[in-house]
Amino acid sequence: MFPFPLDHIPFLTEIASFYTSGFDKIVFFFSDTFLNIKDVTHVFNGSGDTTYEFLRVFTIIIISALLSIIFFLTADKKINYHKLFDYLILYSRYFVGLYMLYYGFAKIFDGQFSIPGYGKLEQKIGDSSPMGLLWTFMGSSKTYSAISGYLELLGGYLILYKRTKTLGSLITLAVILNVALMNFCYDVPVKLFSSHLIAISLLIIVPDIKELYAFFILHRPAQLSYEASSDKYRLVKVVTKSIIIWGITVLTIYQHFEYSKTYGSNAPKQPLDGAYVTNVFLCDNDTLLPLTTDTLRWKIFTISRGISNVKKMTDSTERFWVQIDNSLKTIAFASQKDPSETWTLNYIDNGNKLTLTGTWKNKNISATFSKKTYDDYRLTNRGFHWINESPYNK
Numbered sequence: 001m002f003p004f005p006l007d008h009i010p011f012l013t014e015i016a017s018f019y020t021s022g023f024d025k026i027v028f029f030f031s032d033t034f035l036n037i038k039d040v041t042h043v044f045n046g047s048g049d050t051t052y053e054f055l056r057v058f059t060i061i062i063i064s065a066l067l068s069i070i071f072f073l074t075a076d077k078k079i080n081y082h083k084l085f086d087y088l089i090l091y092s093r094y095f096v097g098l099y100m101l102y103y104g105f106a107k108i109f110d111g112q113f114s115i116p117g118y119g120k121l122e123q124k125i126g127d128s129s130p131m132g133l134l135w136t137f138m139g140s141s142k143t144y145s146a147i148s149g150y151l152e153l154l155g156g157y158l159i160l161y162k163r164t165k166t167l168g169s170l171i172t173l174a175v176i177l178n179v180a181l182m183n184f185c186y187d188v189p190v191k192l193f194s195s196h197l198i199a200i201s202l203l204i205i206v207p208d209i210k211e212l213y214a215f216f217i218l219h220r221p222a223q224l225s226y227e228a229s230s231d232k233y234r235l236v237k238v239v240t241k242s243i244i245i246w247g248i249t250v251l252t253i254y255q256h257f258e259y260s261k262t263y264g265s266n267a268p269k270q271p272l273d274g275a276y277v278t279n280v281f282l283c284d285n286d287t288l289l290p291l292t293t294d295t296l297r298w299k300i301f302t303i304s305r306g307i308s309n310v311k312k313m314t315d316s317t318e319r320f321w322v323q324i325d326n327s328l329k330t331i332a333f334a335s336q337k338d339p340s341e342t343w344t345l346n347y348i349d350n351g352n353k354l355t356l357t358g359t360w361k362n363k364n365i366s367a368t369f370s371k372k373t374y375d376d377y378r379l380t381n382r383g384f385h386w387i388n389e390s391p392y393n394k
Contacts, residue, residue: 001091001092001095001196001200002019003015003016003019003020004095005094005098006019007020023056023059024042026059026063027040027042027052027055027056027059028040030055030058030059030062031055031058031059035055035058037051037055040052040055046189047189048189048190048191048192048193049189049190049191049192050189053192054192057192088203089203089204089207092200092203092204093159093160093165093204094160094244095200096156096159096169096172096197096200096201096204097155097156097157097159097160097168097172098156098160098248099156099197100152100153100155100156100159100172100175101152101153101156101157101248101249101252102252103149103152104149104150104151104152104153104156105149105153105252105253105256106149106256107145107146107148107149107152108145108146108149108150108153108256109253109256109257109259109260109264109266110142110256110259110260110263110264110265110266111255111256111259111260111264112138112145113135113138113139113145114139114260114263114264114265115139115140115142115265115374115380116135116136116139116140116379116380117302117304117305117307118273118274118275118302118303118304118309118372119302119304119307119308119309119319120132120136121275121302121377121379121380122275122300122302122309122311129187130185130186130187130188131186131187131188131189133186134182134186134188136379140379140380142265148175151171151175152172152175154168154171155168155169155171155172155174155175156168156172157245158171159172159201159204160241160245162226162227163226165204166204166205166208166212166224169201169204169205170205172197172201173198173201173202173205176194176197176198176201177198179194180194180195180197180198207225208224208225210222211223211224211225263305267305270303270324271326271349272303272324272331272347272349272354273303273304273305274302274303274304274371274372274373275300275301275302275371275372275373275376276300276301276302276303276354276369276370276371276372277299277300277369277370277372278290278297278298278299278300278367278368278369279367279368279369279370280367280368281297281298281365281367282365282366282367283296283297283363283364283365284363284364285364290313291313292313292314292315293313293314294312294313294314295312295313295314295316296312296363297312297313298310298311298312298313298367299311299312299313299315301369303322303324303331306321306322306323307319307320307321307322308320308321308322308331308333310333318335318337319335319336319337320333320334320335320336321333321334321336321339322334329346329347329348329349330344330345330346330347331344331345331347331356332344333345343358343359343360343361344358345357345358345360345365346358351371352370352371353368353369353370353371354368354369354371355367355368355369356369378394
């Protein structure tokens with residue numbers, strides 16, 4: 001869990017970075033010395049299941065076991081272990097609860113799942129990765145994604161308050177079990193982190209396990225233990241907790257809302273966003289027929305969220321960053337493999353038709369396309385129906 005929350009507090013991130021860089025050296029030492037695994041790097045690329053992360057967990061287990069033995073043999077017997085355990089539970093509640101708030105708001109404001117882009121809609125299902133298929137499934141229904149987010153918020157808020165921490169842990173555990181199951185079954189590289197959230201949620205439930213067993217399994221009356229804060233510090237604790245929880249709530253909502261204004265449903269609609277099916281394609285004044293062996297002729301290309309996928313007749317696809325200049329009527333394409341490779345084409349937009357002209361990879365091209373929008377796809381135009389006379393399973 002550590003260095004949470006230092007890595008999320010702006011003026012304390014340097015401390016977290018110092019800890020992380022120092023611990024990296026320990027991980028590399030353990031991997032090299034005990035496992036003979038060399039050339040391990042710690043990169044931030046969106047994956048939480050890298051070789052480094054597994055080695056980090058292994059290192060933490062070894063260090064924790066050694067420190068526990070040393071502490072047990074040398075520590076003062078008068079130490080109040082129950083109090084230390086209470087602090088551990090408190091830290092765990094904030095770790096799980098605040099992450100639930102983060103992921104919950106991310107789902108509500110399209111920060112995690114958003115409507116599939118045109119490139120994804122034009123991709124064959126068989127060519128999609130399991131993770132890509134899951135993201136398409138979740139993003140195609142904003143309602144389902146938002147409800148998932150609200151359930152995470154419910155568990156997150158409840159777990160942050162002492163009176164409702166047990167109920168919050170049970171809700172969070174149920175939600176995270178489903179998330180972890182999807183991560184494992186669809187190869188989403190957050191398997192380690194979601195597994196940790198499950199383990200920590202179970203840890204929070206441990207103090208009440210006897211009462212929960214008596215109530216749910218034995219069907220006997222049971223009362224959860226609750227220790228109210230002392231009157232001396234109660235007001236200070238309430239104010240501090242409120243500032244932390246609701247301050248983070250406001251900040252998280254603001255961050256995700258700003259993100260949704262750029263990439264989500266609140267982003268401004270770009271006139272050229274869509275999928276374009278080739279009607280006529282001229283290369284150096286020669287009309288290219290739609291032959292599946294042609295490596296020059298475009299079959300279809302998409303523009304969505306600043307990205308363009310160009311699919312050739314051979315079904316090979318190239319990905320580009322695009323910049324559209326509406327005043328000059330130009331589209332600049334930059335290869336994602338090599339951003340130094342750029343081409344600029346002139347365009348004429350006639351609503352449902354688009355014409356591109358210019359130099360493309362040392363060839364003079366002129367092509368016309370028919371435009372497809374979200375209204376032209378079953379996945380995005382089907383909507384909800386109370387009554388279905390027959391299954392609409394296409």
